[in-house]
Amino acid sequence: MSLDYPRLRYLEAFPHEEGGRTSIVLRDPAQISERMLLVSPEFCRLLPLLDGNKSLREIQVELTRQFGRIFPMDDLTKILQQLDEALFLESDHFRLRYRSLLESFRAAPVRPACHAGTAYPADPVDLLEFVSSFYTNPGGAGIPDAGAPSGELRALVAPHIDLRSGGFVYTHAYRALAESQKPDLFVIFGTGHHGLPQMYSISGTRFETPIGASETDSEFVAALGARLPEGLFAEDLSHRHEHTIEFQLIFMHHLYRATPPPIMAVLCSFSYQDVAPGSGSPHREWLSRFVEAFRAAEKETGKRVCLVASVDFAHIGPRYGDQFHPDQRTVDDTLRADREMLEHLTKADAQGFYGYIAAEQDRRRVCGFPALYTILNLLDGEQGRVLCHSHAALDQAGSFVSFASLTFPRSRSDAERRQESST
Numbered sequence: 209m210s211l212d213y214p215r216l217r218y219l220e221a222f223p224h225e226e227g228g229r230t231s232i233v234l235r236d237p238a239q240i241s242e243r244m245l246l247v248s249p250e251f252c253r254l255l256p257l258l259d260g261n262k263s264l265r266e267i268q269v270e271l272t273r274q275f276g277r278i279f280p281m282d283d284l285t286k287i288l289q290q291l292d293e294a295l296f297l298e299s300d301h302f303r304l305r306y307r308s309l310l311e312s313f314r315a316a317p318v319r320p321a322c323h324a325g326t327a328y329p330a331d332p333v334d335l336l337e338f339v340s341s342f343y344t345n346p347g348g349a350g351i352p353d354a355g356a357p358s359g360e361l362r363a364l365v366a367p368h369i370d371l372r373s374g375g376f377v378y379t380h381a382y383r384a385l386a387e388s389q390k391p392d393l394f395v396i397f398g399t400g401h402h403g404l405p406q407m408y409s410i411s412g413t414r415f416e417t418p419i420g421a422s423e424t425d426s427e428f429v430a431a432l433g434a435r436l437p438e439g440l441f442a443e444d445l446s447h448r449h450e451h452t453i454e455f456q457l458i459f460m461h462h463l464y465r466a467t468p469p470p471i472m473a474v475l476c477s478f479s480y481q482d483v484a485p486g487s488g489s490p491h492r493e494w495l496s497r498f499v500e501a502f503r504a505a506e507k508e509t510g511k512r513v514c515l516v517a518s519v520d521f522a523h524i525g526p527r528y529g530d531q532f533h534p535d536q537r538t539v540d541d542t543l544r545a546d547r548e549m550l551e552h553l554t555k556a557d558a559q560g561f562y563g564y565i566a567a568e569q570d571r572r573r574v575c576g577f578p579a580l581y582t583i584l585n586l587l588d589g590e591q592g593r594v595l596c597h598s599h600a601a602l603d604q605a606g607s608f609v610s611f612a613s614l615t616f617p618r619s620r621s622d623a624e625r626r627q628e629s630s631t
Contacts, residue, residue: 215260241295398452519576525607
């Protein structure tokens with residue numbers, strides 16, 4: 209795309225305060241660019257104009273109107289050059305970098321544990337101790353019962369918050385998993401934080417952690433891929449730095465360290481507006497096709513699949529765009545709204561869950577909506593249970609994220625049908 213009609217890529221923007229002045233940090237959540245730009249709030253007036261439909265002259269005219277003075281074309285050109293050098297624009301420069309990274313990622317034999325050494329210890333022994341501590345820490349689930357496992361889990365929900373902030377909540381889901389029968393396959397639905405034009409992205413690579421590696425189940429991927437377009441697998445670079453799959457594998461490999469489980473990693477990204485029931489939108493149709501294809505792949509392969517939603521709930525405070533600093537009342541109100549939302553989740557009520565998010569117009573920014581809504585459409589009425597519900601403050605302004613662990617035991621009749629089928 210010509211820079212004569214510049215288009216901004218999907219970026220994260222959050223405030224930065226220093227010396228009594230507020231600036232805005234721009235960064236690429238996909239980490240195709242590893243640079244960050246510190247800009248003034250006034251600079252951000254430019255960004256909505258970079259939609260790929262406005263010429264440089266049209267952008268200059270609009271900025272002149274907004275600032276009440278002539279905005280020099282030379283200044284605009286320099287700003288765009290700076291954005292392009294940072295790989296923040298859709299341009300030839302960006303596409304070359306993207307193709308290079310994509311080729312390298314697909315050629316690699318394994319998707320490395322890219323957050324090892326930052327979000328958690330890179331040393332295997334230290335990592336095992338790190339994860340074990342969450343089970344025994346205050347609020348943790350306690351050490352799993354070593355007795356014979358009972359029952360099966362059809363699905364579980366666990367956070368993807370930084371382990372140091374919410375590791376104790378993860379343990380409630382994974383203790384329940386430890387005390388259940390091990391499935392044939394885990395399909396992990398993670399949040400695609402930087403957006404996905406195809407709504408879903410499946411990676412066929414092997415996922416590594418410091419304490420083991422999980423093979424992607426090629427049979428299940430093939431069965432699903434045979435029923436869906438190639439585009440589902442075309443955005444696998446989105447998995448390169450995304451943490452939502454990796455953090456679940458840390459707990460799975462801690463639990464099954466001798467035999468890391470086979471997986472299929474799916475990133476999900478769409479809004480409630482995209483998939484409005486009865487809308488006939490292409491996104492809604494695509495969701496229906498995905499659910500239908502997934503069910504068919506389960507039936508064809510006969511695998512006992514456990515669905516895992518790697519999700520967080522509300523994102524509140526200046527860090528996420530709010531113009532206020534949260535207080536205890538804000539936290540209490542948010543957790544109350546979470547509990548109302550969780551009632552729909554535990555009832556496997558996809559329609560009610562959608563309605564709740566739509567009614568509040570997602571003002572709490574529930575980033576787990578696409579993964580949760582997908583899983584609710586895949587369940588067969590299994591009832592869930594909330595094991596732990598909490599939140600974590602993430603900055604001095606009081607910005608916070610809420611999250612929970614839930615399990616959905618497989619219904620007895622379904623388990624019996626599977627047992628009969630296998631014998």
